[in-house]
Amino acid sequence: MRRLTLPDSAAAGEGAIRHAPSAARNLEPIAAILAQYLPASGRVLELASGTGQHICAFAERFPALEWQPSDIDKAALASIAARIAHAPRANLAAPVALDACRPGWAAANGPFNAVCLSNLLHLISAPEAETLLAEAASALAPGGRFCLYGPFRRGGELVTEGDRAFDASLRAQDKAIGYKDIDDIAATLLRFGAVEIARPEMPAGNLMLIAERPIQA
Secondary structure, X not given: OOOOOOOOOOEEOOOOOEEOHHHHHHHHHHHHHHHHHOOOOEEEEEOOOOOOHXXXXXXXXXXXXXXXXXXXXXXXXXXXXXXXXXXXXXXEOOOEEOOOOOOOHHHHHOOEEEEEEEOOHHHOOHHHHHHHHHHHHHHEEEEEEEEEEEOOEEOOEOOOHHHHHHHHXXXXXXXXXXXXXXXXXXXXXXXXXXXXEEOOEOHHHOEEEEEEOOOOO
């Protein structure tokens, strides 16, 4: 597991609970898009749940869905568990240890009616990202949707000065990581059976990509 110096890293809060300012900032825009594209009911897996800020809020806002948090980091799992203990909900499961970049997790954990992921692909290598995308697509039930949020290259280009600076700082720490191109991501998902249906613009130059596993006739 990489240990990176990030400009908005999660900080310790009360007890095991951690808090990330970026998660607080992007919660509302992400929730607004999810309200348009999440299924009316079913199981939703969040990959790399981190501090647990997002999934705890989503479970409250979308009570008809069953939410499953996951992460590979022990401190993150402890933070999620502490948040759930502080405000338990019937539709929010205990976090599970899951490495989203490991082959095989979809078969072991799915299927899901939706899979959500925020702010991870730029922090992992291209081969790891391909494995994650393949597994996420495979984890979807027919009609299920993959909701992906983050910063991306567009047509191979970094579009803001902030993106250029952040991408350079990531690559200085690890040459294997950095921003991925949104068109390449859509193509990879399509190769593994999930078709892009929307690409909403988000604040700060970020994007959401919504892909769906078609229902076979």
